[in-house]
Amino acid sequence: xxxxxxxxxxxxxxxxxxxxxxxxxxxxxxxxxxxxxxxxxxxxxxxxxxxxxxxxxxxxxxxxxxxxxxxxxxxxxxxxxxxxxxxxxxxxxxxxxxxxxxxxxxxxxxxxxxxxxxxxxxxxxxxxxxxxxxxxxxxxxxxxxxxxxxx
Amino acid sequence: xxxxxxxxxxxxxxxxxxxxxxxxxxxxxxxxxxxxxxxxxxxxxxxxxxxxxxxxxxxxxxxxxxxxxxxxxxxxxxxxxxxxxxxxxxxxxxxxxxxxxxxxxxxxxxxxxxxxxxxxxxxxxxxxxxxxxxxxxxxxxxxxxxxxxxx
Numbered sequence: 001x002x003x004x005x006x007x008x009x010x011x012x013x014x015x016x017x018x019x020x021x022x023x024x025x026x027x028x029x030x031x032x033x034x035x036x037x038x039x040x041x042x043x044x045x046x047x048x049x050x051x052x053x054x055x056x057x058x059x060x061x062x063x064x065x066x067x068x069x070x071x072x073x074x075x076x077x078x079x080x081x082x083x084x085x086x087x088x089x090x091x092x093x094x095x096x097x098x099x100x101x102x103x104x105x106x107x108x109x110x111x112x113x114x115x116x117x118x119x120x121x122x123x124x125x126x127x128x129x130x131x132x133x134x135x136x137x138x139x140x141x142x143x144x145x146x147x148x149x150x151x
Numbered sequence: 152x153x154x155x156x157x158x159x160x161x162x163x164x165x166x167x168x169x170x171x172x173x174x175x176x177x178x179x180x181x182x183x184x185x186x187x188x189x190x191x192x193x194x195x196x197x198x199x200x201x202x203x204x205x206x207x208x209x210x211x212x213x214x215x216x217x218x219x220x221x222x223x224x225x226x227x228x229x230x231x232x233x234x235x236x237x238x239x240x241x242x243x244x245x246x247x248x249x250x251x252x253x254x255x256x257x258x259x260x261x262x263x264x265x266x267x268x269x270x271x272x273x274x275x276x277x278x279x280x281x282x283x284x285x286x287x288x289x290x291x292x293x294x295x296x297x298x299x300x301x302x
Contacts, residue, residue, distance in 0.1 A: 012172070013165075014164075014165040014166070014168035014169045014172070015169065017165035018163075018166065018169070021163070021165070071228075075271075075272050076273065077222075077272040077274070119271050119273060120270050121226050122228060122232065122270060122271075122287055123228070123229045123290070125286065128282065128283065131279065132275065132279065132283070135275060135276065135279055136273055139274070
């Protein structure tokens with residue numbers, strides 16, 4: 001079972017449609033759910049992160065294997081990431097990914113993390129990043145199932 | 152003037168809509184055009200890349216500053232990438248980005264490159280990657296114009 005906790009609503013229809021498409025494709029391989037918490041857009045980043053932290057924590061089950069997406073986290077190629085996910089699932093069948101808001105994740109959330117994962121040194125908007133994460137999870141399952149996929 | 156040469160048509164409406172949205176946003180800052188060449192899906196990667204190379208070369212102006220997107224290229228964070236793009240534009244007002252097909256870019260195209268740029272060690276589908284590139288170009292212009300943008 002895969003859970004993605006992320007901050008911020010998605011307004012754009014094309015991003016929502018892309019997410020729905022990946023959720024549909026992934027349903028062939030795993031149960032997957034997205035928990036969306038409100039982004040708190042205070043002028044003070046620290047206050048925003050603290051408020052978002054409380055909202056995120058409502059969805060976190062500390063028994064899950066928790067992967068936080070952090071720009072300074074570890075980098076993988078798609079093949080190695082699929083192997084890593086496979087290994088994690090063999091130990092713990094429940095993985096929770098956490099994507100932060102505009103200001104990133106609070107230290108308290110980072111402390112709960114079992115694995116810090118970085119996709120890129122570049123900063124992406126949370127809407128697009130959510131699709132990038134779904135795509136890599138989907139790609140991982142395709143690789144693990146020996147199904148061709150390079151598009 | 153920014154030109155993006157890429158391999159493969161985009162069938163999904165949500166990806167086309169996302170691309171149109173970024174092209175609209177970018178039109179405020181620069182002329183930008185996308186040249187889409189057919190992907191050649193032969194079973195032989197070498198043959199595919201050679202055929203795609205010929206199609207790509209029709210759009211390449213070697214007087215442009217050519218940036219090839221390669222998984223093994225140089226990595227930047229968004230701030231440094233915006234500075235790099237600014238520097239390039241001060242020397243050459245025309246940048247051409249080239250995104251390869253499923254099998255990557257042929258050696259002949261790579262040889263024309265002035266800069267090899269990598270977004271991630273992860274492999275992304277060309278449709279999604281095109282949006283990621285447009286987003287980073289847009290982000291660069293926002294940064295260079297001192298406009299807030301973190302979503």
